[in-house]
Amino acid sequence: MGAVCVFLLALILAEWPLLVGWCVVAAFPRRSVSRLAAFPVLWMAAEHARSVAYKGFPWNLTANVFADHPRWLQTASWWGAYGVGALVAGFAALAAGIGVGKSARGRAAAATALAAGTAFLAIFGGSRLARRDRPAPVLRVACVQPNIPQSLRESAESAARQYAIVIGAIRNAAAERPDLILVPESSFYGLTWQRSAALRSDLSAIARESGASILFNDVDEKSEAVYFNAARLVTPEGLAAATYHKVHLVPFGEYVPLPRLFFFMRSVSQAVGAFSAADAPVVLVSGRLALGPAVCYEMTYPSLARDETRRGANLLVTISNDAWYGKAGAQEQHFEALALRAIENGRPFARAAITGISGIVDGRGRLLARLGPDVAGVARAAVSPRTSLTPWTRWGATVFPAIADLLAAAMVSCAIVRWRRSRRA
Numbered sequence: 112m113g114a115v116c117v118f119l120l121a122l123i124l125a126e127w128p129l130l131v132g133w134c135v136v137a138a139f140p141r142r143s144v145s146r147l148a149a150f151p152v153l154w155m156a157a158e159h160a161r162s163v164a165y166k167g168f169p170w171n172l173t174a175n176v177f178a179d180h181p182r183w184l185q186t187a188s189w190w191g192a193y194g195v196g197a198l199v200a201g202f203a204a205l206a207a208g209i210g211v212g213k214s215a216r217g218r219a220a221a222a223t224a225l226a227a228g229t230a231f232l233a234i235f236g237g238s239r240l241a242r243r244d245r246p247a248p249v250l251r252v253a254c255v256q257p258n259i260p261q262s263l264r265e266s267a268e269s270a271a272r273q274y275a276i277v278i279g280a281i282r283n284a285a286a287e288r289p290d291l292i293l294v295p296e297s298s299f300y301g302l303t304w305q306r307s308a309a310l311r312s313d314l315s316a317i318a319r320e321s322g323a324s325i326l327f328n329d330v331d332e333k334s335e336a337v338y339f340n341a342a343r344l345v346t347p348e349g350l351a352a353a354t355y356h357k358v359h360l361v362p363f364g365e366y367v368p369l370p371r372l373f374f375f376m377r378s379v380s381q382a383v384g385a386f387s388a389a390d391a392p393v394v395l396v397s398g399r400l401a402l403g404p405a406v407c408y409e410m411t412y413p414s415l416a417r418d419e420t421r422r423g424a425n426l427l428v429t430i431s432n433d434a435w436y437g438k439a440g441a442q443e444q445h446f447e448a449l450a451l452r453a454i455e456n457g458r459p460f461a462r463a464a465i466t467g468i469s470g471i472v473d474g475r476g477r478l479l480a481r482l483g484p485d486v487a488g489v490a491r492a493a494v495s496p497r498t499s500l501t502p503w504t505r506w507g508a509t510v511f512p513a514i515a516d517l518l519a520a521a522m523v524s525c526a527i528v529r530w531r532r533s534r535r536a
Contacts, residue, residue, distance in 0.1 A: 131153045315345060315350075319347050353393045
């Protein structure tokens with residue numbers, strides 16, 4: 112069943128690079144400068160469309176290639192991951208221009224532009240990383256990674272043992288009295304805050320005794336037919352009034368995309384959930400904490416972190432279950448989005464995953480703590496929450512993708528006209 116879901120998802124996503132390639136070829140003459148200039152704009156528009164269309168799937172955007180090198184990502188504070196992806200595509204187009212340019216002058220111009228662009232990114236990124244922030248209060252964050260594999264996590268026989276492992280890991284994290292403890296998604300498999308007195312008692316006691324707020328995953332049941340994948344915050348004073356409900360659900364995991372097209376999925380597999388999606392995110396507040404949560408893969412959505420930051424979040428957090436990803440590289444790809452969301456919004460970002468990768472980055476994407484996959488432990492770091500807004504958060508997320516989309520629409524229209532003319536000739 113997993114192979115079918117992967118195939119269907121790949122089929123949906125393949126249309127965007129296909130459209131880019133077709134438009135570049137159909138709209139502009141062979142070996143023309145126009146093709147090289149159009150490619151990065153079309154690529155940016157395609158990645159934006161992939162993040163929005165059919166409820167979006169912005170997994171592993173091009174900009175992620177620089178996740179371990181924040182110097183090259185700092186322009187994301189202006190035009191986000193989409194703009195950085197356009198830069199990568201633009202540099203690739205310039206490199207192609209050096210190789211296939213019609214004249215020596217054209218090849219030299221492409222090489223000069225490539226060198227100048229690289230120098231600008233290095234200088235801009237270096238200066239932004241070297242800039243000192245104004246002093247701000249420090250918050251101590253602890254990300255719990257209990258390392259419970261998928262094969263054991265769903266075993267009813269080991270449920271009590273799993274619960275004891277997770278509670279023990281939380282107590283270990285609380286021993287150093289952090290301000291915030293993150294507990295991964297699905298850590299309390301089969302238990303909910305509403306139904307489990309033991310869960311309510313244990314988490315409340317740890318929060319009260321340590322003075323820490325604890326963010327954990329839950330299923331918020333509104334009725335038999337309506338339930339949400341949720342994040343709750345237990346503070347030393349009790350459960351926070353607001354509950355975060357997941358906004359972006361996992362396709363073919365928590366819901367069926369395009370249900371009229373994939374009507375057969377429910378009858379083929381009962382593993383596909385039927386969670387409800389929230390209309391908008393909620394910021395969870397406790398004392399100095401104003402948390403912008405994300406549950407699992409929705410941290411890859413630039414729009415979610417930006418929306419939460421505009422709603423007052425001073426710290427971005429995510430809790431995830433990556434145990435079911437296996438060892439094909441998805442855990443690393445998932446973690447790479449952390450630095451981009453932090454840079455885009457100028458907010459520290461902390462992540463707890465049940466089998467890894469857990470970690471914390473500062474507001475410029477620099478790694479402060481990291482726990483690799485398949486190890487148990489606690490990732491700890493001190494962060495300085497911020498309230499100022501980056502250009503991306505204020506206006507860049509609206510302006511830059513819109514410009515790329517309008518230009519791309521014009522180029523697609525031009526491609527269609529040229530294609531029709533060529534068929535008539």
